[in-house]
Structures are given as structure tokens and as C-alpha cells.
Amino acid sequence: MTRIAVWGFLMAKAKKTPKKRVKTGPKKASKKPVKKVAKKPAKKATKKQAKKATRKPAKKATRKPAKKATKKPAKKATKKPAKKATKKPAKKKLKSVRVQPIKPKATFKLLRRVADVKKYVEEAKKKRKRIALVPTMGALHEGHLSLIREAHRLAHVVLVSVFVNPTQFGPDEDLDRYPRDLAGDRRKIRASGADAIFAPDAGEMYPDGFQTAVDVMDVTRDYCGASRPSHFRGAATVVAKLFNIVRPDIALFGQKDYQQLVTIRRMVRDLNQDVDIIGMPTVREEDGLAMSSRNTHLSPAQRLQATSMFRGLRKAKRLFESGERDAAELAAVVLDLLREERDLEIDYVAVVDPDRMERIPEVERDGIVLAAVRVGDVRLIDNIRLGPTKSRRR
Amino acid sequence: MTRIAVWGFLMAKAKKTPKKRVKTGPKKASKKPVKKVAKKPAKKATKKQAKKATRKPAKKATRKPAKKATKKPAKKATKKPAKKATKKPAKKKLKSVRVQPIKPKATFKLLRRVADVKKYVEEAKKKRKRIALVPTMGALHEGHLSLIREAHRLAHVVLVSVFVNPTQFGPDEDLDRYPRDLAGDRRKIRASGADAIFAPDAGEMYPDGFQTAVDVMDVTRDYCGASRPSHFRGAATVVAKLFNIVRPDIALFGQKDYQQLVTIRRMVRDLNQDVDIIGMPTVREEDGLAMSSRNTHLSPAQRLQATSMFRGLRKAKRLFESGERDAAELAAVVLDLLREERDLEIDYVAVVDPDRMERIPEVERDGIVLAAVRVGDVRLIDNIRLGPTKSRRR
Numbered sequence: 001m002t003r004i005a006v007w008g009f010l011m012a013k014a015k016k017t018p019k020k021r022v023k024t025g026p027k028k029a030s031k032k033p034v035k036k037v038a039k040k041p042a043k044k045a046t047k048k049q050a051k052k053a054t055r056k057p058a059k060k061a062t063r064k065p066a067k068k069a070t071k072k073p074a075k076k077a078t079k080k081p082a083k084k085a086t087k088k089p090a091k092k093k094l095k096s097v098r099v100q101p102i103k104p105k106a107t108f109k110l111l112r113r114v115a116d117v118k119k120y121v122e123e124a125k126k127k128r129k130r131i132a133l134v135p136t137m138g139a140l141h142e143g144h145l146s147l148i149r150e151a152h153r154l155a156h157v158v159l160v161s162v163f164v165n166p167t168q169f170g171p172d173e174d175l176d177r178y179p180r181d182l183a184g185d186r187r188k189i190r191a192s193g194a195d196a197i198f199a200p201d202a203g204e205m206y207p208d209g210f211q212t213a214v215d216v217m218d219v220t221r222d223y224c225g226a227s228r229p230s231h232f233r234g235a236a237t238v239v240a241k242l243f244n245i246v247r248p249d250i251a252l253f254g255q256k257d258y259q260q261l262v263t264i265r266r267m268v269r270d271l272n273q274d275v276d277i278i279g280m281p282t283v284r285e286e287d288g289l290a291m292s293s294r295n296t297h298l299s300p301a302q303r304l305q306a307t308s309m310f311r312g313l314r315k316a317k318r319l320f321e322s323g324e325r326d327a328a329e330l331a332a333v334v335l336d337l338l339r340e341e342r343d344l345e346i347d348y349v350a351v352v353d354p355d356r357m358e359r360i361p362e363v364e365r366d367g368i369v370l371a372a373v374r375v376g377d378v379r380l381i382d383n384i385r386l387g388p389t390k391s392r393r394r
Numbered sequence: 395m396t397r398i399a400v401w402g403f404l405m406a407k408a409k410k411t412p413k414k415r416v417k418t419g420p421k422k423a424s425k426k427p428v429k430k431v432a433k434k435p436a437k438k439a440t441k442k443q444a445k446k447a448t449r450k451p452a453k454k455a456t457r458k459p460a461k462k463a464t465k466k467p468a469k470k471a472t473k474k475p476a477k478k479a480t481k482k483p484a485k486k487k488l489k490s491v492r493v494q495p496i497k498p499k500a501t502f503k504l505l506r507r508v509a510d511v512k513k514y515v516e517e518a519k520k521k522r523k524r525i526a527l528v529p530t531m532g533a534l535h536e537g538h539l540s541l542i543r544e545a546h547r548l549a550h551v552v553l554v555s556v557f558v559n560p561t562q563f564g565p566d567e568d569l570d571r572y573p574r575d576l577a578g579d580r581r582k583i584r585a586s587g588a589d590a591i592f593a594p595d596a597g598e599m600y601p602d603g604f605q606t607a608v609d610v611m612d613v614t615r616d617y618c619g620a621s622r623p624s625h626f627r628g629a630a631t632v633v634a635k636l637f638n639i640v641r642p643d644i645a646l647f648g649q650k651d652y653q654q655l656v657t658i659r660r661m662v663r664d665l666n667q668d669v670d671i672i673g674m675p676t677v678r679e680e681d682g683l684a685m686s687s688r689n690t691h692l693s694p695a696q697r698l699q700a701t702s703m704f705r706g707l708r709k710a711k712r713l714f715e716s717g718e719r720d721a722a723e724l725a726a727v728v729l730d731l732l733r734e735e736r737d738l739e740i741d742y743v744a745v746v747d748p749d750r751m752e753r754i755p756e757v758e759r760d761g762i763v764l765a766a767v768r769v770g771d772v773r774l775i776d777n778i779r780l781g782p783t784k785s786r787r788r
Contacts (some may be wrong), residue, residue, distance in 0.1 A: 241666050
């Protein structure tokens with residue numbers, strides 16, 4: 001494996017461009033932007049689902065995604081992409097079904113090389129297939145699977161990338177112990193009906209002499225960007241590469257990693273990349289904990305304390321809905337709850353503008369509360385939206 | 395116009411990846427890598443050529459580019475792209491001629507908006523046209539025109555971008571007085587037989603909130619990168635954008651801006667962009683001065699002194715050909731000549747590895763001598779290749 005140049009702590013800074021509030025009216029008001037999907041506790045759940053998923057394909061294929069998928073956003077989604085699809089004259093010529101049944105495909109492929117993916121994509125593009133990319137770091141859980149299901153609804157070909165990207169880990173972070181299970185991931189992804197996995201090794205993505213980085217500046221400066229210098233640079237760079245390799249029409253990301261989602265959206269817009277970025281609602285365990293591959297590192301006691309994050313966020317949302325607009329007050333209810341936990345170290349709680357990612361003193365119309373904590377040696381993040389639900393696509 | 399965030403002087407640094415000499419044998423040995431095309435002095439020449447070009451199309455169209463085009467590299471080029479073309483099954487279905495006659499096109503378009511270019515390109519791609527991009531900052535001279543001619547030989551659709559990119563100028567540099575003449579450029583480009591110009595304004599390329607940069611690290615650290623902090627960051631970013639907007643099959647750059655050429659090649663490889671980068675030989679005035687839009691700023695006396703740069707480089711090459719391998723000795727002959735000029739300030743003279751851009755103590759097989767000087771308030775660069783000529787495409 002190639003040694004990856006650590007991009008270090010000298011993140012480039014830019015003078016900020018003049019601030020101006022961008023007017024982007026919400027399409028539809030809804031009171032529940034973060035959808036809670038009740039689930040069995042992590043480990044058990046993923047196993048069960050994997051089993052279930054492998055069994056499912058035997059049944060009659062349905063045009064709708066699995067029942068578990070959150071219904072509301074799904075409905076909304078069908079409306080919007082249709083708009084885009086009508087723009088593409090290619091659509092009418094398509095013979096394949098718009099929504100594939102969720103069953104493993106005989107043509108399912110595990111691709112390890114960039115050249116193989118390019119060839120694969122080239123073929124699909126020739127047939128005017130709409131391609132979706134779901135970039136992951138593996139260790140798939142229900143959150144990832146919800147992205148894949150939505151990808152099926154929006155595209156003909158679904159490609160899932162599995163790559164634990166070393167450049168988005170700091171030197172003292174958990175790269176080495178980040179859960180890896182390509183065989184398990186392969187099973188789950190195949191069962192999900194995806195068309196292919198792209199699982200390169202680090203040398204394939206960062207060959208000798210690699211030295212290029214994509215920096216999205218303002219929106220990555222604070223919060224996780226402050227705690228994890230070079231993290232977003234690593235994430236933006238690898239996603240830029242994946243977009244160039246796969247040339248997807250759409251790419252799906254979880255809203256749990258909210259700052260990452262905003263960073264990728266900004267990058268795509270700034271670099272004129274032709275990808276629609278879809279942000280999908282956070283999927284949660286039964287106890288409210290946002291699903292994360294890192295949850296498996298928590299002891300039962302730590303797990304209990306970790307749930308205080310979502311409890312705090314929910315409390316802040318209720319306070320907002322009861323009329324509170326002061327950001328400090330809204331943050332305070334989260335902080336108060338977190339401070340009750342003995343083994344929990346608070347990284348940040350911030351109330352920010354959902355696009356510019358700047359702290360706001362007051363939530364005028366919409367905002368987002370971001371939180372990051374450390375429980376034992378596990379870093380966890382979560383967030384909750386205040387105000388009208390925004391469109392998932394911009 | 396939007397105010398552009400100045401990316402400032404905090405260029406990100408990377409720990410260097412372990413060095414390993416990459417073996418890339420030259421395809422063909424030749425003793426004259428830098429082709430000298432004798433020309434009239436700058437201003438006059440460009441005017442005359444523009445006239446000539448507009449007259450030419452009346453004559454019978456030839457499949458070969460204008461006589462002026464360097465013959466040797468042209469031959470080589472026809473061989474290599476053929477290789478690529480055979481890979482693309484699209485090629486056989488093409489009805490249009492592979493090489494268009496050089497005459498103005500009735501369909502010639504001036505595009506100002508990104509969306510218009512994307513639409514234009516979309517149409518061309520549908521017809522399976524091979525697209526060439528020639529990125530320029532305008533103020534076109536014979537060097538640019540040689541790129542356009544070669545583009546015609548290698549692609550069906552030739553798009554020339556004209557954009558004086560503010561982010562590649564430092565705060566104390568000559569952005570304001572950089573020559574601009576869109577009307578003249580438009581005439582020349584149209585006469586050259588190109589299909590379209592893309593001439594966006596700064597607000598179109600850097601809308602409010604723009605904050606993303608592409609950094610190519612090691613190869614931009616020294617030489618012009620040291621003298622012009624953030625210059626290559628600006629250049630790489632705008633070229634990455636142009637590549638995403640135009641999605642060209644090939645893009646042509648002059649070898650005069652050698653460090654830029656290496657930077658773009660590195661970026662394309664690192665970010666997995668699908669563009670073949672063609673480096674074209676430096677076109678020179680009759681007195682040997684490398685053509686540059688900045689030459690117009692030189693007084694006759696300064697102009698005379700500026701020519702010492704190429705005289706020095708040529709002398710170094712002769713010394714190399716007579717057997718000298720010591721880089722310090724090779725640089726010394728250039729420095730000695732430059733030091734004789736009263737109004738000339740030396741920025742650097744360096745003998746470097748042509749791929750890694752690292753100084754080499756000895757020219758084993760191949761090397762490149764880079765030079766940069768300041769004459770009055772005009773910064774000029776030039777270079778000469780030592781050793782076998784490398785392929786223009788990698």
C-alpha cells in the first residue's frame with residue numbers, strides 16, 4: 001500500500017466572500033425534518049436486515065422500496081426527479097424500468113480498479129442509463145441501505161463505493177480500527193439490488209506521486225472541520241475523484257454527516273460538476289442514536305450516555321417549536337443534557353445557518369443544531385433541523 | 395463583479411510522498427524538443443496573422459494544418475490519438491470529417507454562460523463528436539493559434555475559452571493591466587476555424603459564495619510557485635472547472651508555461667479526470683523570445699534584454715549536447731548571460747526533472763532548464779528541454 005501524504009494541519013484559509021443571505025424558499029413545510037425510524041439495536045439489526053434482505057428477492061418484486069423506507073420523503077422525491085427526467089430527452093427511449101425491483105442482480109459486479117469502473121460506466125452511459133453513486137466507507141448499516149433504496153428509485157444503475165479513505169482520517173484518529181468487512185458489505189449491497197460495488201485499495205486511489213487536494217473552505221472551517229483538520233479536504237478530494245470516475249447523475253449522502261453534505265454540495269457547485277446531490281434523512285436506532293459504523297465500538301454503558309445527544313437535540317427542537325428563537329437558549333438545552341453524562345466529552349454544540357454553516361444568534365426561519373461528542377474514545381456526531389424542511393436536492 | 399476571495403499565501407503543504415523514479419521511456423529520440431518558429435516581432439505579427447487567417451479559408455481546404463505548424467510533433471501526434479480512437483467504438487459511426495478545414499464556421503458561437511456551454515457540449519456529445527478545449531486568457535498570439543490548429547487535427551469540435559482568471563494573479567500582480575481584447579480574440583478565434591468561444595465573466599465563474607480550490611502540491615512548490623503564491627492553485631482550480639464544464643476529450647496547453655502544464659497533467663491524473671493533456675512546443679518571435687501576451691509591455695530596449703533568456707537556454711542546450719551533465723554548470727551559462735543585462739532581474743534558473751519538477755544535480759537522461767526573469771515590471775518565463783523529446787501526451 002502506498003503511504004498517503006498526510007495533508008497536515010495547514011488548511012488553507014480564504015478571505016471570506018461578502019455575506020448575503022441567499023433566498024431559497026422551502027418547498028413544503030413539515031414539522032418532522034429528521035425522520036425517526038425505530039430499529040433494533042445496532043449489531044442485531046444489521047444482521048437481521050441482511051438476512052431479511054437476502055430472503056426478500058425471492059418474493060414478488062414491488063415497484064415501491066421496502067416497507068421500512070420512510071414514506072414521506074419518498075413521496076416528495078418522486079415529484080422532484082420527474083422534473084429533471086423530463087428535461088432529458090433520453091428518458092423516453094429507455095426500455096428498462098425506471099425503478100428496479102429490489103433483488104440481487106445476476107450481473108452484480110465487484111470492481112476493484114478505476115479502469116474497470118470507467119469501462120462499466122461507459123457501457124451504462126451508452127445505453128443512456130441514469131447512474132446513482134452511493135459513496136460509503138463500508139461497514140454498512142441501515143442508514144446506508146436507505147440510501148441505496150432511494151438510489152434505486154431515482155436511477156437505473158446503482159453503484160456503491162466502499163473505500164475507507166485514509167486521507168480523511170487525522171494522524172491520531174481511528175483509521176486502523178475503523179470497522180472493515182468487505183465480504184459482509186458485498187453481501188448486503190448485492191442483496192440490496194445494487195448493480196456494482198467499487199472497492200478500490202488505497203494504492204488504486206492514491207498511486208505513487210499523488211499530490212492533489214480539493215479544499216472547500218468556509219463551510220469546513222468550524223465544527224468538525226476545527227476538530228478534525230484536513231478531514232473535509234480528504235473527504236472532498238476522494239468524492240471529487242469518485243465523481244470523475246463514476247460520473248454519476250446523482251449521488252446520495254446521509255444528513256447525519258451534515259457538514260460533509262454541505263461541503264460536497266458546495267464543491268459540486270463550485271467546480272461545476274454535473275451531479276445532483278441527494279441528502280437523506282438520518283436513520284436511527286430504537287433508542288434514538290443515529291446509526292453509525294462507529295456505534296459498534298460503544299459499551300452498553302457508553303451507548304446509554306451517547307443517546308443523550310439525540311435527546312438533547314429533540315428537546316431543542318421542541319423548544320424551538322414552542323417559540324424559542326435564541327440560539328444560545330436552544331444550544332443550552334442540549335449542553336445541559338450532555339453535561340449530565342459522566343463519560344461524555346462535549347466537542348461542540350452549535351446552532352448554524354443550514355447553507356453557509358455560520359453560527360446564527362437567532363433562528364429566524366430555519367437553522368440546524370449540530371452536536372459532536374466523544375464517549376470513551378468514540379467520536380459521535382448528530383444534528384437536528386429547526387424550521388421548515390428543506391428540499392433534499394439543490 | 396463578485397469580489398474574489400484571495401486565496402492568499404497560506405498554500406497548503408503536504409508531506410512529500412516517498413520518491414521513486416517513475417520509468418517512462420521516451421517514445422522517440424529527437425534533438426529539437428523546442429521548436430523555433432521564426433516570426434516577426436509580436437504586435438505586427440499577430441495583426442498580420444489575423445489577416446492572413448481570415449483570408450485563408452477562401453482557399454481550398456486542406457486536411458493538413460497550416461504550413462506553419464511544426465511538422466515533426468504533428469506526425470507523432472497522429473499516431474497516438476489513433477490508439478485512443480480505436481478504443482472508442484463511437485469513432486466508426488462518425489460521419490463528419492476527422493479534420494476540419496481551417497475556415498470560419500457559420501455555426502461559430504460566442505458563449506458567455508456556463509449553462510450555454512453545457513448545452514452546447516451536450517449536443518456535440520450526442521453526435522459523438524470528439525471535443526478539444528484550448529484554455530486561454532485571451533490576447534491571442536501565434537502560440538495560441540498553434541494550439542487551435544493542432545486541436546483541429548485531433549478533434550471534431552474546438553472550443554477556445556477566453557478568461558482572464560483573477561484567482562491566478564497575486565494581489566501585487568498585473569491583473570488590471572493584463573491585455574484584454576475580446577473583440578480581437580473573437581475575430582482571430584473565428585478565423586482559426588474554431589467552433590465556439592467560451593468567454594465568461596468573473597461572476598459567472600466565481601459566483602457569490604464560491605470557496606473551493608484545487609491544490610496540486612509538490613510540483614507547484616518551487617520556481618513560479620514560490621514567486622507567485624496561489625498562482626497554480628488559481629490555475630488548477632479554473633482548469634478543473636473548465637474541464638467539468640466542457641468535458642473535453644483533449645485539452646491543449648503551451649510548453650512555455652511548463653510548470654503549469656505539469657500541474658494540470660498531475661491534477662488530471664490525481665482527480666481521475668478524463669482529458670488527454672497535449673503540451674505544444676513554444677512558439678517564438680524571430681529574435682527567439684517566447685511568445686507571450688505580456689511581451690507587448692516591453693520597450694524595444696527591454697525587449698532586447700529579454701531575448702538573453704532564450705540565448706542562455708540555447709547555450710545551455712548546446713553545452714548539454716556537447717556532453718556536459720552537471721546541472722550547476724548548465725545553469726551557470728544561462729545565469730552568466732542574464733547577468734550581463736542591466737535592467738533584467740533574475741527570478742530563478744533551475745535544472746529540473748521534467749515530471750517531478752525537482753532540481754537534479756545532474757542530467758542523466760533528460761531534464762529541463764527553467765528560467766524566469768523580470769525586465770522592468772514585466773515577468774517573463776521560458777524553458778528548454780535537454781535530452782530526448784518526450785511524448786506530448788501522457
